[in-house]
Amino acid sequence: MTMKNNPHINKALDVLKKSPLKLTTQRTRLIEILFKNGDQHFTAEDVYKEVNKYRYKISLATIYNCLNQFTKHEILKSVRLSGDKVYFDTNTERHHHFFCKSTEKLSDIKSSDVKISNLPKIPRGKKLESVEVVVNITD
Amino acid sequence: MTMKNNPHINKALDVLKKSPLKLTTQRTRLIEILFKNGDQHFTAEDVYKEVNKYRYKISLATIYNCLNQFTKHEILKSVRLSGDKVYFDTNTERHHHFFCKSTEKLSDIKSSDVKISNLPKIPRGKKLESVEVVVNITD
DNA sequence: TCTTAAATTAGAATAATTCTAATTTAATCT
DNA sequence: AGATTAAATTAGAATTATTCTAATTTAAGA
Ligand SMILES: [Mn+2]
Ligand SMILES: [Mn+2]
Ligand SMILES: [Zn+2]
Ligand SMILES: [Zn+2]
Numbered sequence: 001m002t003m004k005n006n007p008h009i010n011k012a013l014d015v016l017k018k019s020p021l022k023l024t025t026q027r028t029r030l031i032e033i034l035f036k037n038g039d040q041h042f043t044a045e046d047v048y049k050e051v052n053k054y055r056y057k058i059s060l061a062t063i064y065n066c067l068n069q070f071t072k073h074e075i076l077k078s079v080r081l082s083g084d085k086v087y088f089d090t091n092t093e094r095h096h097h098f099f100c101k102s103t104e105k106l107s108d109i110k111s112s113d114v115k116i117s118n119l120p121k122i123p124r125g126k127k128l129e130s131v132e133v134v135v136n137i138t139d
Numbered sequence: 140m141t142m143k144n145n146p147h148i149n150k151a152l153d154v155l156k157k158s159p160l161k162l163t164t165q166r167t168r169l170i171e172i173l174f175k176n177g178d179q180h181f182t183a184e185d186v187y188k189e190v191n192k193y194r195y196k197i198s199l200a201t202i203y204n205c206l207n208q209f210t211k212h213e214i215l216k217s218v219r220l221s222g223d224k225v226y227f228d229t230n231t232e233r234h235h236h237f238f239c240k241s242t243e244k245l246s247d248i249k250s251s252d253v254k255i256s257n258l259p260k261i262p263r264g265k266k267l268e269s270v271e272v273v274v275n276i277t278d
Numbered sequence: 279t280c281t282t283a284a285a286t287t288a289g290a291a292t293a294a295t296t297c298t299a300a301t302t303t304a305a306t307c308t
Numbered sequence: 309a310g311a312t313t314a315a316a317t318t319a320g321a322a323t324t325a326t327t328c329t330a331a332t333t334t335a336a337g338a
């Protein structure tokens with residue numbers, strides 16, 4: 001009875017099932033672990049450590065493969081910011097972040113909570129892709 | 140008569156002279172090259188390639204050392220964003236950026252050109268360090 | 279000119295991520 | 309169910325940006 005019917009997990013598993021990706025043991029296990037507590041931010045290394053606390057082991061290569069595939073299929077979102085590591089985010093909506101330089105942890109800022117005005121026009125010939133706001137904080 | 144009295148170069152050299160850093164041939168040369176065209180954004184590797192087009196060679200280790208020291212002494216500013224490489228910026232004022240994912244080039248957005256309102260309050264116990272806006276664009 | 283702390287350098291080390299190529303497995307097809 | 313095969317998993321090697329090490333050189337002051 002290990003935490004059945006968690007809506008975050010089920011939603012992510014549904015997206016996986018509707019994608020062309022195969023439903024493997026590793027992918028199912030990863031989704032169960034990553035989504036069990038709702039919105040989270042983590043690096044590949046975080047996931048590797050967390051996953052391998054359990055009896056079932058997953059290789060680091062597979063963790064990278066899965067996180068990247070999940071991102072491509074919008075089960076996760078990747079967040080790249082100051083620092084060398086890529087963060088993955090269970091929140092795939094458009095939103096912004098606090099980043100604490102002391103703890104190296106991200107937290108969400110709802111897109112609707114920030115109003116950006118007066119943005120200069122996009123350079124000629126280019127098109128807008130996204131606007132990312134990072135609010136850096138410290139302890 | 141190699142481009143004497145360029146105000147950008149002179150300003151940067153002045154900051155260097157007022158700092159505790161020694162005035163070496165390599166540092167002077169770097170400042171002459173980096174500041175000759177006003178505001179620029181570049182990676183260490185960019186600088187390495189550019190510098191070594193001239194007869195006077197500077198090692199990659201020295202380029203990293205200098206760029207980092209310059210940043211510490213506010214001759215340059217570092218900009219870290221999506222992607223693995225650190226960018227250095229001759230504009231040390233607070234400002235924001237366009238980042239073109241196709242060309243991997245940065246361009247400036249004046250801080251005063253962007254109005255950010257409704258930012259949620261900083262998490263308890265933390266203090267604000269900076270707000271960075273990156274407008275991602277493509278060709 | 280002498281002294282010495284700081285700077286430069288080549289090359290080794292590191293760290294996050296991707297790649298390679300061998301093996302296993304999920305899903306489909308008799 | 310058993311056979312087939314493209315996709316997935318994996319260990320370990322490779323890659324890339326950056327930092328470190330330790331030997332040598334140099335700037336700046338006495
Ligand atoms: Mn969240
Ligand atoms: Mn600029
Ligand atoms: Zn988030
Ligand atoms: Zn800039």
